[in-house]
Amino acid sequence: MTIADNAPAAAPLVDEEEQARLRTARIHRIAKWTLPSLVMVLSILACHLYVTIGEVPHYILPGPVLVAQSLVEDWSLLWPAMVITSRLTFLALIMAIIGGVALAVAFTQSKWAEMSFFPYAVILQVTPVIAIAPLLQVYVESAFVAALLCAWIVAFFPILSNTTIGLISADHNLSDLFTIYGATRWQRLRFLAAPSALPFFLGGLKIAGGLALIGAVVAEFVIGRAGTGLGLASTLLEASYRFNFGRLYAALILISAMGIVIFAVMSLISHLALRKWHESAIKREG
């Protein structure tokens, strides 16, 4: 509906089809939350029953009660680990945004820069980070910095490639209009390329957020092994060596929760930035 259409004065008569449609919509709204919650409760219950009735040893599969217990008892150990992993992920993401956007702008401003450096960005991306991690550990003194570099390498490429595509995807006629009105390079970037790139960048950011966490976890597995006492993933690995499966699952749950929070935050940022104008953020009526 456009603003131009004058909505007819409140029609009191809603036909059956409309009523049915509204009813379905209402049910869907409720089911969207209740169904997944129900599935979760049931699976936890099933797991609990399986472990207790089948007398599964805790080093094979710890029951939900044990995991919850570990979560509470080991909190003094898990919380600092989570802070470290969070810091790692967050810093890697920030660096990926700065690096990815800066490089994307450089690529679109200079064809020469793109030709010279793009292949290396791809090489950096396609080389498995797990293979680079031990090397980084050799060259970089601090385990934290080495892990940070790992996470950064993984997170930065989707931002670079999405932003690059976004920056060159501005409407051609609009671009012509900028030329006709004598826009400077900076004006073109600021008023045309950047807003055109925003939806692409945000798409990249959503992927990069998840990848930064994955990168951090991989880095901790590889680098944290040497007793450097890094974050949650190191804790998880260590717990597995000690057959402390309650703690292992507790760490796993926390990592998973971090991923969910990151995704939710990215989606929220994307929604807030685009809700006024971009098709992806607009609900269709009718």
Next chain:
Amino acid sequence: MIQPTEPVGTRPPLLNMSHVEKTFAGDVVALRDMNLSVQEGDFISLLGPSGCGKSTALRLISNLMHPTAGTIRWVGGQQGADDLGVVFQEPTLMPWATVAQNVWLPFRLQGKTYNAVKDDILEALKLVGLENFQTAYPRELSGGMKMRVSIARAMVTNPRLILMDEPLAALDEITRFKLNNDLLELKSKIGCTVIFVTHSVFESVFLSDRIVVMAARPGRVIRELTVDAPYPRSEEFRTSAEYAAFCRQASDALHEAMELAA
């Protein structure tokens, strides 16, 4: 009303195209030997089949391309980018900006703040009847309204020449007729010069006082017609015998153009 008082052909000159040629790589002749003297207050339609170089001519005039040969000269020189307004076939609005911000664009690119020009923006929006939609986003508007915003943006700097590249081609006929009427009213209010690209005989006759008929392969001008029916032209003009006669003339010229290309 600022209606040119002199008859067609005797008005002060604004822009001259002389022997303009444009050849693209691979020997495609887009435009051959185009001569056109645009005079102040003219409403010129470039009428012709696709590939006749109408859009090329506009791109040359707006300096997006340079002629292979020949010259395009503003009489007295082009003072600035704001001497020119352009309307494309699509509304070409920035979806992330409000209606008022879109109209602000030509000024913004000159470094003028919104507050310095907000009266001009409001004035332009009033002229196209959208003064109540300043804070709306383009997606909230209908096709015709978007085109009005685009027209407001083209006129906001009060340019000496407005180029329109089939601006109404994508609209439905009812909206199109309405916008044709509005366009004439607008032109009479602000007194600018318009070059209008179209492939509709009826539209060109209704709107313009000069019709330049072009043929394709190679793109060239084959005839120029004068529509010396007085402005303002109303809906009645559309059904008059005079209008029909002009349409016949233009239509014959267009047929000739088609045969030349065939």
